[in-house]
Amino acid sequence: MNPLCSKCNLVVYPTEKINCLDKYWHTKCFRCEVCNMSLNMKNYKGFEKRPYCNAHYPRANFTCVADTPENIRLKQQSKMQSQVLYKEDFEKNRGKSFTVVTDTPELQRLKKSQDQVSNIKYHEEFEKSKTSHLHEEVERSKTQHQQPGNPAPAAFQPSAASQNYHYDPVPEPVRPAAAAPPPSAGQKRYRAVYDYAAADEDEVSFMDGDVIVDVQQIDEGWMYGRVERTGQQGMLPANYVEAI
Template sequence: MNPLCSRCNLVVYPTEKINCLDKYWHSRCFRCEVCNMSLNMKNYKGFEKRPYCNAHYPRVNYTCVADTPENLRLKQQSKTQSQVLYKEDFEKNKGKSYTVVTDTPELQRLKKSQDQVSNFKYHEEFEKSKSSHVQEDFERSKTQHHQPGNPASAPYQPPAAPQGYHYNPAPEPVRPAAAAPPPSAGKRYRAVYDYAAADEDEVSFMDGDVIVDVQQIDEGWMYGRVERTNQQGMLPANYVEAI
């Protein structure tokens, strides 16, 4: 069933029908309510579901309020309250400054680059710190090993004989510095750091060298032969790892 025109109240057929402002109109009936100007869907303006042209579109009228003593008092009170709130917010946020930075693709790229640089520097500092700690442990172990007061390196002192007894102490066994202890069942180690010999009874090696015929001396030192150079001597235990 065809609807009725909102202006002439006659049947509107599909060929001349305009659906606008929740109503149906003939194309010839779609006119301004004031000047009866013919309108279309591009130049009309609706107000309370009625069409108007641009010249006669109803304007919003503002109500003028007289400056009575009561209105002036309320205006002054509102102004004072606004100043109090502004001063309170100012004192609360005093010394604080906020800068809003837009998260653009360029800033995201710079942030990613800074994170990568920071991560690289962190690992670099970590490796330096690790190497320094290993070197300190090695120097401390070496110093303790060669100290005259170290119990591990001090010569054997026989106990004092009771009064009235006399005996000849056994001669102190002396191992030549160049003599190597017997091999320890073919134990093999790999060097994880470079090491330069500091004494005549030590052996130098490089990172990755294979050390064979290893004999454990104490917790800090070993005796072995570097397979690459075929040199043998003492070496720090924390510079190698078992294969």
């Protein structure tokens, strides 16, 4: 006795019979359940004993797990365990914690700028202290000279020869300097106010008083130029020079 087709429930004869998914099908009835595309034994996909094409084959979805009392207890237990481990690590590393900072190019540039600013402040403080110390010495000398019965120091006692003879030195004639060629239009010139030693290959060294020409501003703290005395060119800190 011939079986029935699982699609149309008609008799399936051997010449048109397909045995698949534990069922019998007519060749023309073996189609996708969604798009009704004709299938064969090579391109079909079965799901719950029904044929599907590759495009409409049902995909497995994730299942949401409800918070049962057992899951809640396990969650709390794992949280307590993680807190215990954290406290143990904290007690072991107390007093030993430190931060590792990688020397990136940006951090190196900031560090170099801070060093330059501190160097400038050091020069300013040094000049102030030297000036104040000189004023104190002058005031002390004046006070000692003005006290009654205290002879003036040897440095302030004029000699007899200097009292009887007065010499006015004749100033030497000043030779006029050759007129420097005027700078080209738009060319910027700067004068160095501090000594600077190049820290990298792309920087340039200069001394106090050097003239920097062909200056191009890079950012707020750095510029690019050429030292007129040596002819070398490269990057230089902007706070070490002043515009002419």
